[in-house]
Structure formats: C-alpha cells, structure tokens
Amino acid sequence: MTPLVPSPLSEAVVRCGRVLSFLFYYSRRFLHANAVVAWEIATPGSGIAPAIVKMPLRSTSTLEIVALAHLITLTPGTLVLEVQQDPPTLYVHGMHAADPQRFLTTLRDLEDRLLGVLRPRERSAA
Structure with a gap:
C-alpha cells in the first residue's frame, strides 16, 4: 500500500491556514x-x-x-534583553509578569505558533 503524499495544493492551503491563524493570534495579543x-x-x-x-x-x-525575538520586542510591555545561540535562549523582560511562570508559558505559546508557520509540515512515516 502506498503512503498518502499530500499534494502541493493541500500543503499550501494548510500553510496559509497556519499563517492566517498566527496573524489573528498575534494581532489579538498585540492589541x-x-x-x-x-x-x-x-x-x-x-x-x-x-x-x-x-x-x-x-x-x-x-x-x-x-x-521570535522581534515579535516579543514589538509587543508592548515586553523586551528581549539578550539572545544566546548556543544553547538557543532568550532573556525576556515583562512589565506585567507578576507570575513569571505564566509569562513564560505565553512566550512559549508564541514560539510554538511561530514554529508552526516557519517550519514545514511534519510528514508521518509509513
């Protein structure tokens, strides 16, 4: 049985949906x-x-x-203070971060959504 290979059109539709979803999410966060x-x-x-x-x-x-660093810094009340590449790490200042763990969770959510847009879709092995 041959594995199902997504067509370029279906991949484009999925990518477009991810981009639109990300733009909506970031716009809400920004506002x-x-x-x-x-x-x-x-x-x-x-x-x-x-x-x-x-x-x-x-x-x-x-x-x-x-x-990611630019999107965080563009958001009012947040600022990337330092970027390290090895290992990849950001130090982020939050103006309204009474709960640092919750603040970190929102930053991780932003990273996850951004990676969903920038990385190609995972293909399952047959």
Missing part, C-alpha cells in the same frame, strides 16, 4: 498588550510587576530566533 499599557498610563496607581525570565528555545535557526 491586548497595547490596551494594558494604555490603561497603566491612563489610570492612577501601578499594576506593574516586572520580571526577567530565561526562555530556553526550541527554535534553532537564526531566522526562527530573530523572528
């Missing part, structure tokens, strides 16, 4: 971060709870690491 920072500026008091987290990466190529 939410803008709203949180704007609220912080406009209201009295302070809800700032800064933290710096070490984020070991699954990203391996320079493109993956740089793209």
Whole structure:
C-alpha cells in the first residue's frame, strides 16, 4: 500500500491556514498588550510587576530566533534583553509578569505558533 503524499495544493492551503491563524493570534495579543499599557498610563496607581525570565528555545535557526525575538520586542510591555545561540535562549523582560511562570508559558505559546508557520509540515512515516 502506498503512503498518502499530500499534494502541493493541500500543503499550501494548510500553510496559509497556519499563517492566517498566527496573524489573528498575534494581532489579538498585540492589541491586548497595547490596551494594558494604555490603561497603566491612563489610570492612577501601578499594576506593574516586572520580571526577567530565561526562555530556553526550541527554535534553532537564526531566522526562527530573530523572528521570535522581534515579535516579543514589538509587543508592548515586553523586551528581549539578550539572545544566546548556543544553547538557543532568550532573556525576556515583562512589565506585567507578576507570575513569571505564566509569562513564560505565553512566550512559549508564541514560539510554538511561530514554529508552526516557519517550519514545514511534519510528514508521518509509513
């Protein structure tokens, strides 16, 4: 029995779906971060709870690491402080990171979604 090989068209449709899903996800994340920072500026008091987290990466190529670092830094309230390539690691400052583990989880979610867009689809072995 011959294994099913996806057609180039079906792979393009899957990739397009991943890209659209990622753009929707990042747009929501970006707008939410803008709203949180704007609220912080406009209201009295302070809800700032800064933290710096070490984020070991699954990203391996320079493109993956740089793209992730840029997306994190573009998001208001977050900043990549250092990038290490061996082993791949980011040090990220979060302005609203009262729970550093939860903050790290959101960063890992961003990386997972980005890798889903940048890496080719896994093919199952027959």
